[in-house]
Amino acid sequence: MKTSWRSASLLASAAAVLALTTACGQDGGGAGASQNVGATAAPGDIGDIGAGAGDGLGAGVNDGRRSASPPASAGKLSVSEDTELGELVTDGSGRTLYRFDQDTAQPPKSTCDGDCATAWPPVAADDAIAGEGIDKALLGEVTRADGTKQLTIGGWPAYRYAKDTAAGDVKGQGVNGKWYALAPDGKKAKAADLPGLSTRNDPELGEIVVDKNGMTVYRFMKDEAWPKPVSACEGACLEKWPAVAPVAADDTEGVEKKGLMSFTRSDGTEQQTVDCWPIYTFAGDEKPGDTNGQGVGGTWYAVAPDGKPVGAPEK
Numbered sequence: 001m002k003t004s005w006r007s008a009s010l011l012a013s014a015a016a017v018l019a020l021t022t023a024c025g026q027d028g029g030g031a032g033a034s035q036n037v038g039a040t041a042a043p044g045d046i047g048d049i050g051a052g053a054g055d056g057l058g059a060g061v062n063d064g065r066r067s068a069s070p071p072a073s074a075g076k077l078s079v080s081e082d083t084e085l086g087e088l089v090t091d092g093s094g095r096t097l098y099r100f101d102q103d104t105a106q107p108p109k110s111t112c113d114g115d116c117a118t119a120w121p122p123v124a125a126d127d128a129i130a131g132e133g134i135d136k137a138l139l140g141e142v143t144r145a146d147g148t149k150q151l152t153i154g155g156w157p158a159y160r161y162a163k164d165t166a167a168g169d170v171k172g173q174g175v176n177g178k179w180y181a182l183a184p185d186g187k188k189a190k191a192a193d194l195p196g197l198s199t200r201n202d203p204e205l206g207e208i209v210v211d212k213n214g215m216t217v218y219r220f221m222k223d224e225a226w227p228k229p230v231s232a233c234e235g236a237c238l239e240k241w242p243a244v245a246p247v248a249a250d251d252t253e254g255v256e257k258k259g260l261m262s263f264t265r266s267d268g269t270e271q272q273t274v275d276c277w278p279i280y281t282f283a284g285d286e287k288p289g290d291t292n293g294q295g296v297g298g299t300w301y302a303v304a305p306d307g308k309p310v311g312a313p314e315k
Contacts (some may be wrong), residue, residue, distance in 0.1 A: 154186015
């Protein structure tokens with residue numbers, strides 16, 4: 001993603017999901033104190049964030065170990081505008097700063113240590129300067145388990161991501177559904193609002209359906225659509241392939257309305273369909289744009305706007 005140095009406002013939050021029920025084949029209708037820091041300190045250079053470190057998958061829970069190195073300096077903080085996420089905070093070298101959902105802001109507390117802190121290096125508080133667009137009153141610090149001081153923004157401990165190797169990278173956005181770029185007010189930087197279901201152009205798969213979070217939607221070839229939808233994914237299967245909840249027809253964009261409906265699963269819950277085929281997301285997709293579920297087991301495929309499975313062998 002490319003960034004430019006200018007101010008922009010965050011877009012509105014995601015629309016509420018509504019239930020839709022129509023007949024198949026019909027057109028759908030229905031631990032330290034926070035304080036101000038770094039007001040006059042000189043900018044510091046970004047430290048080595050360990051590009052060869054692990055990706056932090058499954059990391060993030062304090063395992064009792066201490067960070068291998070002290071937090072890297074912050075320098076002069078700035079506001080950068082990302083084309084998809086809007087305003088986010090970058091350090092003196094243009095690196096994106098992140099927050100972790102398992103941390104707390106009131107009171108500030110960091111829970112990322114050990115291997116987690118290798119993948120997500122904490123940002124030092126001692127030299128942080130509030131640049132243009134940054135409210136100095138929102139900058140603070142928290143004492144980590146190893147006694148070092150970590151920068152907080154709006155109370156949230158700030159980190160970099162080891163896989164962000166260049167200024168402007170935002171590869172940590174949405175990782176494990178727990179890591180998000182920091183907005184200037186300390187909140188999460190979020191992608192633009194998406195409808196309940198919409199489409200995007202994937203460089204390999206073409207136009208495919210995504211959910212309200214931008215996550216790829218899939219079909220299971222063992223399901224049935226006619227004369228009525230039936231899901232063959234139960235129990236442990238649903239843990240890996242969560243069912244997409246009902247979406248109102250007017251909360252979709254680019255998806256064919258015919259056969260766009262919800263149905264009642266065997267466990268009594270409601271699930272959305274496209275062209276009457278049950279749809280799912282994949283737990284192995286960490287962030288929007290991932291298509292790790294494509295072709296799994298020769299039975300799971302991304303969904304085209306008309307409900308057909310993308311790349312599935314023809315029968």
